[in-house]
Amino acid sequence: MAYKAKLGDQTYTIDVQELGEHKYKIMIDDEEHLIDGRQLTGHMYSLLVENQSFTVDVAEKDDEYTVAYEGKSFRVHLLDERKARRGGAEAGLGGAEEKDVRSMMPGKVVELLVNEGDQVEKDQSVIVIEAMKMENEIRAAVAGTVKAIHVEAGQVVESGQLLIELEEA
C-alpha cells in the first residue's frame, strides 16, 4: 500500500510491502527500511529496524496517527494515495493529481476493464490488481475518457505507479 504522510510541515510518500510474517519493506520517499514489526498489545508496536529496537505506540483517529516514542508524541497525517488525491487538498496534503488511476499497492494486473477511448463514469471499475492473495478493482475517481493505458494484464506494478490516464469530462 502507498500512503502520503505529513509530519510537521514535511510531506512524505510511504509504501508498505509485506514480505513475510511480520516482515515489511517500508519505503519512505526513496529510503528503504526492512522492518520486523510486532503488535504487542493494543496500540503498542515493537519494531526492529536493522536490529535496532524501538517500542512505539500508535493511536489512530480518522487518518490522524499519533505516534508516541520515548514519551514524546508526534502527529502524523496519513492517507493512502487515492484518498490523498481525493481529499488531499483539505487534508493539507494536496499535490497529487486528481484524475489519474494509480496502483495503491505493489501487485499484478489481473484484468483491464476498459479500453483507450472508452467513456467511464465516476467510481466505475477500470482495472483489477492482484495483491496479497486478493483482487482489487480500482475505480475511476472522476467521469471522463480513457486517454491512455500504461499497463497490460499480467504486468507487475509498483505501488503508486500510473496505470491509466483519464481525461476529465
Add this chain to the structure above:
Amino acid sequence: MAYKAKLGDQTYTIDVQELGEHKYKIMIDDEEHLIDGRQLTGHMYSLLVENQSFTVDVAEKDDEYTVAYEGKSFRVHLLDERKARRGGAEAGLGGAEEKDVRSMMPGKVVELLVNEGDQVEKDQSVIVIEAMKMENEIRAAVAGTVKAIHVEAGQVVESGQLLIELEEA
C-alpha cells in the same frame, strides 16, 4: 436475569436486577445484595457492596467464569435458567425441570401467544415478557400441549417464576 451457578460443589440460584446506572440487586439464593458495580478495564470490576470495596477480575469462556480475587482464582459455572434446564444435566447443574416455561428475568407479561390446550412446537414463541425496556419472546423448550397458564397479560412476574406448564408430546 436468573442464573444457576456452581462454585465448588455447591449450586446457587442467582438473580441479577438492574436498579439504575451501575446499581444492581443481586439475589444469591435468598440473600439479597445491593451492589455498585463498575467495569474498570477489560475484565476488571470494582464492586461496592454495602460500602465494602472489592476489585475482581472475571474471565468468561463458554459459561465457565473464572473470577480472580486477591490473587486466587475461582471457577464458577454459570448458566441462565433456560440453558440450565436445557444443558443442565451435562453441565453438572441439573435439577431444573425440562418442559415448563419460566421467566428468565423479573418483568411484566405483555402478551400470551398461546391458550391452554394448544399444541406447540419446540422453540415456538409462547409468551412475551417486557423487562428493561425490551420485549422478549420466550419459546417452548419442547413440543407438546399447553397444560396450564399461570399468568395473565399485564401481570408482573419474578425471575424464575413458572409461567406456562407444558405436557411433552
Add this chain to the structure above:
Amino acid sequence: MFKRVLIANRGEIAVRVIRACRELGVETVAVYSDADRSALHVQYADYAYPIGPAPSAESYLVVEKILAVAKQSGAEAIHPGYGFLSERASFAQACTDAGIVFIGPQPEAIEQMGDKVTARAIMQKAGVPVVPGTDVLGDEDEVIAAANTIGFPVMFKASAGGGGKGMRLVEKKEDVISSLRSVRSEAKSSFGDDRMYIEKFIEKPRHVEVQVLGDTYGNIIHLYERECSLQRRHQKVIEESPSLAINQDVREQMGQIAVEAAQAVQYVGAGTVEFLVDAHQNFYFLEMNTRIQVEHPITELVTGVDLVKAQIEIAAGEALTIKQEDVRQRGWAIECRIYAEDPDRDFFPSPGKIQILRTPGGYGVRDDSGVYEGWEVPIHYDPMISKLCAYGRTRDEAIQRMLRALQEYIVEGIVTNIPFHRWALTHPRFVAGDIDTGFIPQEYTGLPEEEDHLRHEIILAAAALAAYHKDQELARSITGSVSSSAGVSAWRASGWREGLR
C-alpha cells in the same frame, strides 16, 4: 493503634496513606466524588463512601460530609493528606469536637503557621532567621539608614504592593533616593498608598526545606533536608535529597533550627520547615507546612523512615521510635512529579483516558501512582498522576537511574511532562547542581527539537504500519469483499477467481 482510618483525600496521596494503613493492619475508609467512583484509591480501600459531585467544593472540601462518613463508617481517625482540608485549623478542630482523631498537628499550630505574619513573628522570637526587613519606613534618611543596616543589595517594597508591582531592586547607596521616589510614586499610582519598607534581597535563592516529626510527648526530631528549587509558577516539579545548596555544618545547623521552630509551636506530627538559602548558604525561614508534603518520599528513601506511618503512629499516641542520633542520610534521592500536562504546549493540562500504562521498575525506582490503565484522568483535580522517585548511592547515580526510569515509563492516551523531566535532568546546570528557583523560567524554552533523522523515519514507519494493518483487518473483516473510502472495492479471494480460470 486505630482499627479504622478515613482518608479525606484522593489520588496518589490517598493511595499512599492506604498503603501505610494496610502495613499497620489498619482498615481504610475512602471517600469519593462522582468523578472518582472508579479511582484507584477506591479500589485499594477496604470501604468507600460517596461524598457528592465532582467539584471538590461540593465533595472533598465539605467538612460535614467527611465527618458524616467518618461516623457512619466507624472510623476513629482521619488522615487529610495534603491540599484539600489538610491545613484548615477549623477542620482539625471539627474532628476533635466530633471525637475523631485528626492525623496532623493540633489546630493552634496550624492556625499560627497558617498566618505568615504571625509565623514570622514567632520564628523571630524563637531565634529562627527570617529574611531581614524593616517595618514601614518614613523619610529618606530613615530609608538610607535601614538600607545600610540590612546591607545592599536590598528590595524596596510597597506595603500595598503585589504581583511584582511596587518592587525595586536597589544595588547601592547611590540609587536609594531615585529608587525611593519611583517606588513611592508607582505605589501611589498603582495602589493609592505610597508606604514602603525594605527587605534584604536574596540572590539566586534556593528552596531548601527540613522534615520534622514531633510526638505527643514533646519529642521532636528532624529528618534532614529536601531541595525543591526546581519550580514552575511556584509549583515544585523536581525535588532531591540531600541538597547541594548546603554543606554538612549548615545541614546540621538547619536541622537543629527546624526542630526549634517546631518546638516554638509545640508541633505534633509530620511538618516541614521551608527556608530560602542564598549563594553564601545563609538561610531564612520562609514558612512551615503543617502536613505531609508531596515530596516526602525522597526523605523516606534517604533516611529509611516511613513518614506516613510515623504520622499515624503519633496520632495513635505512640512515642517516636527513632531518636535523632539514629537518623542518618544514606545515598541520594530525586523525585519527578509526573503531571498530565503538555510541556510542548506551555504545560497545558491533558486529562483523558489512560490507554496504556507501563510503570518503570527495578532497583532504586519508586513509583507512587494514583492512576491505572483504563482510568480516565478527570478534569476536576490536580494534574499530578504519579510521583516517580529514583534512589542511588550518589547524586549522579540517582540522576542516571531516574533517566532510565523515565525512559521505561509509558503513559499513552494522555500527554505527560515526562519529556520535560528528561530535559531538566540532562541540563548541564542541573547536572552541576547549579540551580535556583529561577532555573526553569530562565532555562526552559520548550522541548528541544530532536532533528534525529532515524527517529522521524521510525515514527513515519510506525504510522504507516498501523495504517497498513488497519487496512488489512478491514479487508479481511468484510468477508471476501471490502469497499473502503480508499476507493478499494470488491475484494475477492484469488482462489475463487482462479477457480473460474
Add this chain to the structure above:
Amino acid sequence: MFKRVLIANRGEIAVRVIRACRELGVETVAVYSDADRSALHVQYADYAYPIGPAPSAESYLVVEKILAVAKQSGAEAIHPGYGFLSERASFAQACTDAGIVFIGPQPEAIEQMGDKVTARAIMQKAGVPVVPGTDVLGDEDEVIAAANTIGFPVMFKASAGGGGKGMRLVEKKEDVISSLRSVRSEAKSSFGDDRMYIEKFIEKPRHVEVQVLGDTYGNIIHLYERECSLQRRHQKVIEESPSLAINQDVREQMGQIAVEAAQAVQYVGAGTVEFLVDAHQNFYFLEMNTRIQVEHPITELVTGVDLVKAQIEIAAGEALTIKQEDVRQRGWAIECRIYAEDPDRDFFPSPGKIQILRTPGGYGVRDDSGVYEGWEVPIHYDPMISKLCAYGRTRDEAIQRMLRALQEYIVEGIVTNIPFHRWALTHPRFVAGDIDTGFIPQEYTGLPEEEDHLRHEIILAAAALAAYHKDQELARSITGSVSSSAGVSAWRASGWREGLR
C-alpha cells in the same frame, strides 16, 4: 567503560542487566529465540538479534550463536546473567579467546568451584569449614572410631549412593553396627558397591549465603548475608537479608570467611559463598556460585550497592569504589519469587497470555519483572515472571510491606504463586523466624480454604454481573433483536411496540 554489552540471557535478569547498562551509559544488545521476539528484554535493549528456535539448547545455550552476534553487533563484553551459560568455564574461555570480555570470574575459578569435590578440597585447604566427614571407611572399629570423632548423630552414606538411597541417620553408638550392616547391604544390592563413609548430620539446616565482590586488583569485599532457607525441591522461593540464623559475631566471621574463600581462587566479579547453618550457628561451606544470584536484589536494598553495575565496572577494569568498612546493612529486605505456577495444583506451571498486569508500588517495594501486559509467557523457559522485593526498617515492616505489595499485585490470564507467598509470610513459624530448609515440605499442604461466606457471595455476584453484562451487550449489539442460545429471541424496543398500541 564499554560502549556496548551483549546480554546472553532472557527474562527478568536480561532486563535487570539492561537497566544497569543504561544507567552506566552503555548500549545493550539483546538476543532472542523465536519465542522471545516480543519479550520485554528485546523491547528494552538498544539492539536485538535472533538466535534460533525456542528450545534453549538451540538458542540461548549455543555458544557459537552468541559469539557470532557479539561480533556482528560490535559488543565488547557479554553478561551471561544466571543460568544458561553463566557457569560454563568453556563459555567464559571462548569469550576471552574471541577477544570479548566475559562479565564474570575467570574460567579457572568457575572450573574449580564448579566441581564440588575440588571446591571442598580448596576450601578445606583455605581453612573454610565444610561439613565434617570421612573418606571411605573399612571395618566396624574404624567406623565406630570415626563416628565418635565426628560425634553423633551422623549420616552413614554409601559412596555410590544417591537419590536418598544408601543413606541412614545414626543417632547413637549402639545403632552403629546394625546400621552399618543394612547400609552396606542396601548399597551392595542397589549399586553393587558396598563402600561407605560418614558425614556429620546437620539438624534443621538453614541456607545462608554471603555475597562477595572482587575486582581485578585483588580487592575482595563481602556484602553480608542472605537467608534462603525457604525452598521447594531445592528451588529457592523466598529470601531475606539479613538472616535471623546468625548473630552479629557469626555474621562478621562468616563474611570474613567468605572473603577468604573467594581469595582462595583469586575471585573476580560478583559471587556467592553458600553455607549450611545448624541450630547452634555452626556454618559449613556448601558451594560457591560464580555468577550473579537471582536473589541479589535484597542485598542491594540492604547495603545500597548496585551489584550488577559493580559486575560491569569490575569487568571494565575499574577498581572497587566501596571499601569493606563502607559496607553497612540498613533495614531488612525480603524477596518473593513470582512464578507462573499453580500453588493449588502442586505448583503446576501455568504459561499463557497475561491479560492484565498491575504491579505494586509505593515505598519500599521493588519489582523486577520480565513480563508485561499482553505478553504470552512461553512454555519453554523458567516459570519465574518477576521478583518482588519489600524493604523495611525492621523484618516485621518488610513482611507487612510485602503482604501489602502482594495484595496489589494483579496478574490475570495465568495462575501465579502469589497466594502461596501470602500463606508463607503469615505462617507463625515464618513470622517467628523459625525456618529451615525443611519448612515448606513440612508445613505446606496446599492453600488454606478460606470458608469466608462474603468472599463466596462476591465471587458469585461478580460472575453473575459479568454474565449479565454479556447478555446485555449481546442484546444491544444485535440491533433491536437478539436470539441467544439462552432461548431469548426477538428483542424489540418497547417504544416500537408501544407505537402500535
